[in-house]
Amino acid sequence: MFVLEGVGKTFANGFVALRDLHLRIAPGERVALLGPSGAGKTTLLRLLNATLRPTAGRLTIAGLDSRHLHGKRLRQVRRTIGTIYQQYNLVPRLRVVHNVLAGHLGRWSGWRAALSLLHPLQLDTAVAALQHVGLADRLWQRTDQLSGGEQQRVAIARVLVQDPAVILADEPVASLDPGLAEGIVRLLVDLAVQRQKTLVVSLHHVPLARAYFPRLLALQQGRLVYDGPPQGLSAAAWQALFAEAPLPAAAERAHVRPVTAFPL
Amino acid sequence: MSAPSLPFPSKRRPLSSLLAVLFLGAVVLSARVAEVRPQALLAPEALEHLWAFVRGMVPPAHSPAFLRSLLTPLRETVQMALLGTLLAAALGLPLAVLAASTVLFAGPLHEAARGGPLRWLARRLPYLLSRLLLNVLRAIPELVWALLFVRVLGLGPAPGVLALGISYGGMIGKVYADLLEGVDPGPLLALQSTGASRLQLVLYGWLPQALPNMLAYTLYRWECALRASALMGFVGAGGIGQHIELAMRMFAYDEVASLILVVFCLSAAVERLGDALRRRLL
Numbered sequence: 001m002f003v004l005e006g007v008g009k010t011f012a013n014g015f016v017a018l019r020d021l022h023l024r025i026a027p028g029e030r031v032a033l034l035g036p037s038g039a040g041k042t043t044l045l046r047l048l049n050a051t052l053r054p055t056a057g058r059l060t061i062a063g064l065d066s067r068h069l070h071g072k073r074l075r076q077v078r079r080t081i082g083t084i085y086q087q088y089n090l091v092p093r094l095r096v097v098h099n100v101l102a103g104h105l106g107r108w109s110g111w112r113a114a115l116s117l118l119h120p121l122q123l124d125t126a127v128a129a130l131q132h133v134g135l136a137d138r139l140w141q142r143t144d145q146l147s148g149g150e151q152q153r154v155a156i157a158r159v160l161v162q163d164p165a166v167i168l169a170d171e172p173v174a175s176l177d178p179g180l181a182e183g184i185v186r187l188l189v190d191l192a193v194q195r196q197k198t199l200v201v202s203l204h205h206v207p208l209a210r211a212y213f214p215r216l217l218a219l220q221q222g223r224l225v226y227d228g229p230p231q232g233l234s235a236a237a238w239q240a241l242f243a244e245a246p247l248p249a250a251a252e253r254a255h256v257r258p259v260t261a262f263p264l
Numbered sequence: 265m266s267a268p269s270l271p272f273p274s275k276r277r278p279l280s281s282l283l284a285v286l287f288l289g290a291v292v293l294s295a296r297v298a299e300v301r302p303q304a305l306l307a308p309e310a311l312e313h314l315w316a317f318v319r320g321m322v323p324p325a326h327s328p329a330f331l332r333s334l335l336t337p338l339r340e341t342v343q344m345a346l347l348g349t350l351l352a353a354a355l356g357l358p359l360a361v362l363a364a365s366t367v368l369f370a371g372p373l374h375e376a377a378r379g380g381p382l383r384w385l386a387r388r389l390p391y392l393l394s395r396l397l398l399n400v401l402r403a404i405p406e407l408v409w410a411l412l413f414v415r416v417l418g419l420g421p422a423p424g425v426l427a428l429g430i431s432y433g434g435m436i437g438k439v440y441a442d443l444l445e446g447v448d449p450g451p452l453l454a455l456q457s458t459g460a461s462r463l464q465l466v467l468y469g470w471l472p473q474a475l476p477n478m479l480a481y482t483l484y485r486w487e488c489a490l491r492a493s494a495l496m497g498f499v500g501a502g503g504i505g506q507h508i509e510l511a512m513r514m515f516a517y518d519e520v521a522s523l524i525l526v527v528f529c530l531s532a533a534v535e536r537l538g539d540a541l542r543r544r545l546l
Contacts, residue, residue, distance in 0.1 A: 049457045053376050070378055079459030089454035094472045102468050106459025113464045155454070162458050 001027045001062060001166060001198045002048055008056030008222075009043050017043035018222045021057070025200065027165070030192055032209035033202040035219035036242050041202040044219065045170045048200065049081045050074060062165070079106030082159035084188070086171035088151040092144035096135070096154055099143050100126040103161030129157035133187065149180040156187060166198040167191070174204055181205065185212055206238045320517025324525060334507070334526060341503035341530070344421045344496060345489040348428025352489075353482050355433030360440030361466055362394040372449050373456055373465070398441070401434025406492050407499055414500045424501035428489050439481050440474070447473035476545045483538045483545075490534050494527045 004023040010016045018040045025031055033041050046052040047059055050066060059066040061077055069077055082103075090099045097120050104122060105113055112121060120126065130136045133153040138146060143154060152172060159167055169188060173181035185201070189212045192199035203209045209216055210230040218226035218233075218241055225241070226233055233241075294300075304310060361367055369377070369387040377387070406427045413423030452469040460468065497505025504527060511519040 051373075051376055051453060051457055074376070075459040075461065077459075078457055081457065083454065083457040085450065085454055087450050089450040091451045091455075091469060091472050093475065094468070098468070098472075102455055102460070103458055105455065105461075105464045105468065108464070110461060110463040110467075113460075114467055117467060158454075158458070 001025050001029070003060040004047075004057065005059075006057035007047065007054045007059050009040075009047060009052065010055045016222055018047070018054075018219075019056075021224055023217070023224065023227070025198060027198055028192075028196050029215060030189065030199045030213050031201070031215045031217055032213035033200060033217050033219065034204075034206065034209055034238075034241070035202075038221075039219040040222040041219055042170055043222075045083065045168045045200065045202060048166075049083045049168055050078050075106060079162065080164050081166045081168060082162045082164035084152070084155050084159060084167070084169040084172045086174045088148070088155050088175075090143045090151055090154055090158075092142075094143055096130070096138045096141050096143050096146070097123070097126050099154055100129055100157045100161055103129075103158040103163070106162065125161050126157070129160035130154075132160055132191075133157045149176050149184070152176065152184055153187070156184075156191070160191070164197070166200070169199075169201040171202050171204065173208070178205075182208060189213075206235075206242075317517055320515070321521035323518065324521035325516070325518040326522065330519065330522070334504075334522070337497075337502070337504045337507050338526065338530070340421045341490065341493050341496075341505075344424045344428065344493040344501075344503055345486060347425045348493065349432060349482060349486040349489045351425060351429025352432035352436045352485065355429060356398075356435075356437030356440055359394045359398055359433070359437040360444060361470075362390045363398060363437060363441035364444035364470070365391055366445045366447075366449070367462070367466065367470065370445075373452055394437075395441075398434045398437045401430055402432075402438065403434075404431060406431040407495065410496050410501045411499045419500045419502065421496075421502035424493055424496035424503060427496070427501065428492060432485050432489060436482065436485055440478055443474040443477050443481075444470050480542045480545050483541055487531070487534050487538050491527075491531050494530070 002023070002025040004021045007018060007021040007023075008016070009018040021044070033044065035041055043052065047054055047066075048061070050061060050069060053059075053066060061069075062080065064073075064077060091102075098117060101116055101120060101122065104116075104125070108116070108121075115121065127136060127139065130139060133156050135150060135153050135157065138150065138154070143151065146154065152175075167188065172188065173184050176184065185203075185208050188199060188201060191197065201209075201213070214229060216226065216228065216230055216233075217224060220241060305314075365371075366373065368391050369384075374387075377383075409427035409431050410423055413426045417423045417426070447470055451473065452465055455465050455469045494504045494508075497503045497507065498509050500506070504523060508520060508523045508527075511517075511523060
């Protein structure tokens, strides 16, 4: 599904997020991505969903070289990759139904998309997806009235509607309390198994990763330091990995526009 | 004995004292150049005029026939404000989308964009042109636009509507563009990763997030438009202003008083309404 050959990413501000990554992820694999804040997990996931481009090396997505993806073709590739975020990234003021149906945007024309905001199209797909995540009764509610756990389920319902070949999740449970976290991870894993989707999830929580993923990747300061089954590293080795003095979290979010104070 | 120590020691800034002196000088000079002489208001003949004016205003005109004659200009004024604001929003919205840098080239959504000087320019050109157009539209006051359109279209509310639509379109477009630039990029990234096009991102991400603030600002502009459209009549663009001007010219101060009262009530009512609507929006 993904082939990375010597992939690196340096941001415009000079921050080196990833360096010399060699990696191959086969269709249907379930992979957990581990590492301290600032290790480059978010950047790697954004490379995989083709919203960032590598600045070094070669990234192939489903056999297509990411360097040659532009315009319509790029959007088609993005459509086959669904992403779930730590902050859910739903549009708060839209109703749940529109956030879920946004999964169709890669297939819909601009007109269909506009029409659907007035009169939801393919409503049955949204209902089915929400039923799958146990939120069928929230269809017409405004999204910002939902709790964090519910919003993450709506985001998963959006991915279900999108029906991609790959599901990426960037710290999907980091903003949720631990009781809810395992439920969300299990939902994602079951989904990937049932529908034969490739799943790549970045996690902070090592026990969850070990319990649900046959393959673990560990990143540290932009380098791949482990790639293998959970048994390959002792608990103590994981501890050591995370004990590494964490880089400032801001580095990982280098893509967010800085908020400037009033020039008083 | 030592001087009491202040928590924030005040620094003497010679520059700010100099600026203060310059500012005062500018005020005095402006008053002289503009021939502002407050004592002129107290000259005997001025007081006489003022007295005639005040006496003429009491009681305000209130004959049923006169009050009935107010209905048409009142309706015209309200319609002018409403249509003018709608036109301004319709003009401002598409320009705002092009004038929002984050929609076209800036920020996290464009990190995978292709390079090259031609593409660089192609992405910035619509932005620069629409910002320029918005600046020109709002740099010219609505009364000047009205004067122009009265020449072209003749007397009546139509030139008033156009004038409001164009000058407010410039203001609304600028503010909409800034609001679009300020939305949370997170949901936009998520939509982009589903394969959504730019237009779809605008429809599903930018607009829904900016809409409450955009509507609130439009409401505020509508309140301003109402006050402005009461003036439009002075340059011949219909509405209540035309009647105020006519009554002034015929020394019918009682009618002037009623008309001013009507304008006052109207703008107070609209402000109340706007406040109530805004509270529901935000």
